[in-house]
Amino acid sequence: MPRILIVAPNWIGDTLLAQPLFASLHRRLPGVILDALAPDWTAPIMQRMPEISAVSRTQFRHGELRLKDRWRLGRELKQQGYDQAIVLPNSFKSALIPFFADIPLRVGYVGESRYGLLNVVHKLDAKRLPLMADRYAQLAEVPGKPVESQLEATRLRVDHANLLITVARLGLDRSRPVVAFCPGAEYGPAKRWPVRHFAALAGHLAARGMTVWLIGSDKDRAIGEEIAALATLAEGRVINLCGHTDLTAAIDLLSAAQLVVSNDSGLMHVAAALGRPLIALYGSSSAEHTPPLTGDGPPARLVQFEGLECRPCFKRECPLGHFRCMNDLTAESVLREIAAIDSEQFALRSE
Ligand code: SF4
Known part of the structure; x- marks a missing residue:
C-alpha cells in the first residue's frame, strides 16, 4: 500500500x-x-x-x-x-x-x-x-500532462461533541437562527469588507430575528469589537467570538450557522467545506482564482465589484487609496444576495 x-x-x-x-x-x-x-x-x-x-x-x-x-x-x-x-x-x-x-x-x-x-x-x-x-x-499528474479541471467540493468533518462543549463554554444562545460573519483576512486590509458595512448588515439581520456570531482569530479581535460597537441597531445580537476560539472550535461553530458571510479568507473556504450557504466577499482578490469549492452543495454567492478597472490587484493594501472594490459593496447589496439564497431551503427565517 x-x-x-x-x-x-x-x-x-x-x-x-x-x-x-x-x-x-x-x-x-x-x-x-x-x-x-x-x-x-x-x-x-x-x-x-x-x-x-x-x-x-x-x-x-x-x-x-x-x-x-x-x-x-x-x-x-x-x-x-x-x-x-x-x-x-x-x-x-x-x-x-x-x-x-x-x-x-x-x-x-x-x-x-x-x-x-x-x-x-x-x-x-x-x-x-x-x-x-x-x-x-x-x-x-506526470509533469507536462494537463490536469482535467474537476473543482470538486471540499469537505471537513464536524466534531459535534466539541461543538456542544464550545457553545456551552461561550454561553451561546442557539434559539434563533445564526449567521456567522468572518470579518478578518490574514492577507491584508485590501481583502476586508469595511467594519461599518458588516455592522450595517448585522443590524438588518438582527431586525429579522437572527443572531450574528463574529468568528476569527485573535488578530481579528479588534475588528470584531468595532463591528459589535457599531452595530447599534442589532440590539445586542452581535456576539464577538474573534479570539475566543481556536481553529478547531471555529470550524465546529461555523458548522452550526445557517448562513456565513465572509471575506475571501481561510474561514470562507472552511465554511464552503462545511456545506454552509455562503456569501463570499472579494476585494483586491478574485473569485476566478480562489473560488470556494462547494460542488453540488448549498449555494455560494460570490460578491465582487464587477467592472472596476483596477480589480483584481491582489495587493494587501489598496494602492490607490480609495478602496472602491470594497467600500462600494454596500450592506444593502449584500442583503440582496442573501435574499437570493432560498430562505426556506436553508432555514433562514424572519420574526
Ligand atoms: S486598487 Fe482597486 S482592486 Fe486594488 S484594493 Fe484598490 S480598489 Fe481594490
Missing part, C-alpha cells in the same frame, strides 16, 4: 484548495495512505479531512530556516518509509524535510529553484491553470 507524505501549505485557504488533489490520489491509488506535515496553524484543517490519515505538526514560523531541526525531523520521518512526498508550498525550505527523510519520489513545482531537492519537478503554467485548486491537482 503506497504511503505519501503531503507537505501542507502555510495558509488555511490553500490547504482546503489542495483537497481535490488528495481526493484524486485516493481515486488513482486505492488504499493509499496520505499523511501530512503541517504547520501548527493549518494542522486542524488537515486533521478534519477524511482523506488524511495522520498529521505531524511543525513549529516553524514563517520564514524560519532552522536547518538542524528540519534535518532532525527528516531523519525521524525516514522511519515511516514513505514512498513519495508531495510538497505544496513553493519555498526552498519546505522541500528540505522530504529530502532529509530520503523519500524516493519528491514531487512539487520548481518554486525557489528546488532542482535536486525535488526529483519530479513541475513547471507552473499560470495562464493555463488560473485556479489554485487545479494547480495543486496538477501534482498528481
Whole structure:
C-alpha cells in the first residue's frame, strides 16, 4: 500500500484548495495512505479531512530556516518509509524535510529553484491553470500532462461533541437562527469588507430575528469589537467570538450557522467545506482564482465589484487609496444576495 507524505501549505485557504488533489490520489491509488506535515496553524484543517490519515505538526514560523531541526525531523520521518512526498508550498525550505527523510519520489513545482531537492519537478503554467485548486491537482499528474479541471467540493468533518462543549463554554444562545460573519483576512486590509458595512448588515439581520456570531482569530479581535460597537441597531445580537476560539472550535461553530458571510479568507473556504450557504466577499482578490469549492452543495454567492478597472490587484493594501472594490459593496447589496439564497431551503427565517 503506497504511503505519501503531503507537505501542507502555510495558509488555511490553500490547504482546503489542495483537497481535490488528495481526493484524486485516493481515486488513482486505492488504499493509499496520505499523511501530512503541517504547520501548527493549518494542522486542524488537515486533521478534519477524511482523506488524511495522520498529521505531524511543525513549529516553524514563517520564514524560519532552522536547518538542524528540519534535518532532525527528516531523519525521524525516514522511519515511516514513505514512498513519495508531495510538497505544496513553493519555498526552498519546505522541500528540505522530504529530502532529509530520503523519500524516493519528491514531487512539487520548481518554486525557489528546488532542482535536486525535488526529483519530479513541475513547471507552473499560470495562464493555463488560473485556479489554485487545479494547480495543486496538477501534482498528481506526470509533469507536462494537463490536469482535467474537476473543482470538486471540499469537505471537513464536524466534531459535534466539541461543538456542544464550545457553545456551552461561550454561553451561546442557539434559539434563533445564526449567521456567522468572518470579518478578518490574514492577507491584508485590501481583502476586508469595511467594519461599518458588516455592522450595517448585522443590524438588518438582527431586525429579522437572527443572531450574528463574529468568528476569527485573535488578530481579528479588534475588528470584531468595532463591528459589535457599531452595530447599534442589532440590539445586542452581535456576539464577538474573534479570539475566543481556536481553529478547531471555529470550524465546529461555523458548522452550526445557517448562513456565513465572509471575506475571501481561510474561514470562507472552511465554511464552503462545511456545506454552509455562503456569501463570499472579494476585494483586491478574485473569485476566478480562489473560488470556494462547494460542488453540488448549498449555494455560494460570490460578491465582487464587477467592472472596476483596477480589480483584481491582489495587493494587501489598496494602492490607490480609495478602496472602491470594497467600500462600494454596500450592506444593502449584500442583503440582496442573501435574499437570493432560498430562505426556506436553508432555514433562514424572519420574526
Ligand atoms: S486598487 Fe482597486 S482592486 Fe486594488 S484594493 Fe484598490 S480598489 Fe481594490
